[in-house]
Amino acid sequence: MMYICVTMSNSKLYKGSLNVIILKLLKEHDKMYGYEITQKVKALTKGELNITEGALYPALHKMEAEGLLDVEVKKVDNRLRKYYKLTETGTKETVNKLEELAEYIKTMQALVNPKLA
Amino acid sequence: MMYICVTMSNSKLYKGSLNVIILKLLKEHDKMYGYEITQKVKALTKGELNITEGALYPALHKMEAEGLLDVEVKKVDNRLRKYYKLTETGTKETVNKLEELAEYIKTMQALVNPKLA
DNA sequence: AACAATACCTAAGAAACTTATACATAAGAA
DNA sequence: TTCTTATGTATAAGTTTCTTAGGTATTGTT
Structure with missing residues (x-):
């Protein structure tokens, strides 16, 4: 059987929208780890938006460096997880x-x- | 007297939105020249969006090269104007x-x- | 045994901006 | 008259932000 994809399988992100997506998710979910964010976005957008890891991790690191996020490392099932949460500054931002x-x-x-305007 | 600007004086463009703005304006106005586009956007958004020339002209040239736009040069008041209009491909795009x-x-x-979703 | 899913990471390159500069004419203010 | 603003084009250098493509490691599935 063969299926033909009609919708945009993975529409490109508009520049700058990744940060606000991350911030919003952290605002709603208190703390999340990177992989969780990618899956959450995929689920919320029914697969339309796929956050690539090459974009996500550098973005998280940068926001941490800017003082918007705090990190807490945990080991679950012998695998590493880095939980990010908003700082006070991050919440304002x-x-x-x-x-x-x-x-x-x-x-x-x-x-x-x-x-419509 | 001193004024403090409260609104975002010039919010950054999100990547990719410039092209669709240009295309939409040309769809509505048949033919426009670069400077006219910058003024139109400024007017329509009450000064909130300022298309910079450094972004606009390369974008126009690229869309022309891609066959989305046709150019027609005119001299008005001894000044050059390059009128752009959509090609058939450009209209579809x-x-x-x-x-x-x-x-x-x-x-x-x-x-x-x-x-709200 | 091989592959998918989970979980992190970075490097190279492309793309689309910003900023700064340049040239030229016309109109208006100092 | 000279300087600035508005009109009109253009490009070059630099930044940011993404994509693509790899890499490491563990766990669960086929």
């Missing part, structure tokens, strides 16, 4: 980034679909 | 890109504001 995103989406909709 | 954007916005809203 999340609010800002979410506002920015909402604003941006509104702006884009006004541009692209002016009749 | 515009439809696709607009669909993709709508899809992406929906996905992001589901991620970031799951209560």
Whole structure:
């Protein structure tokens, strides 16, 4: 049997949206580890958005370096997990980034679909 | 007198959104020149989105090279203008890109504001 | 025994921006 | 008159952020 994929199998991320996705997930779920984030995004978007590890891990490390995230390493089933959670600064930043995103989406909709504006 | 800017004076573009903005404007206005596009975007978004020339002109050139746009040079008031318009391919591409954007916005809203999904 | 899933990581390269600069004309203010 | 602003084009250097492609290691499945 053969299936033909009709939908965009993996639409490209728009630049900057990865950070706000991570922040939002951490805001909702308190603490998460990298692999968990990739699976969560996949599930929430029904497979439409696939966060690649090559994008995710550097992003997490950077946000940690910027003081937005705290890390806690745990060993589960003899495998390493790095749990990330928002710092106070990170929580504030999340609010800002979410506002920015909402604003941006509104702006884009006004541009692209002016009749609804 | 001193004023403090409260709004995002110039929110960064999300990667990929510039192309679809250009395509959409050309779909609505038949033909436009670069400077006109920057002014139009500024007006439509009340100054919130400023398309920089360093982003715009290379993008126009690339879309022309890809066969999405046709160019027509005109001299107005002794100044050069390059009018761009959609080719047939460009028109089709515009439809696709607009669909993709709508899809992406929906996905992001589901991620970031799951209560409304 | 081999493969998929889980879990982390980085390096090389592409792509799309920003910033800065350049050139040129016209209009308006100092 | 000279300087700045607006109009109009363009490119070069640098940054950020992603994709692609690898690497390591454990556990569970075929």
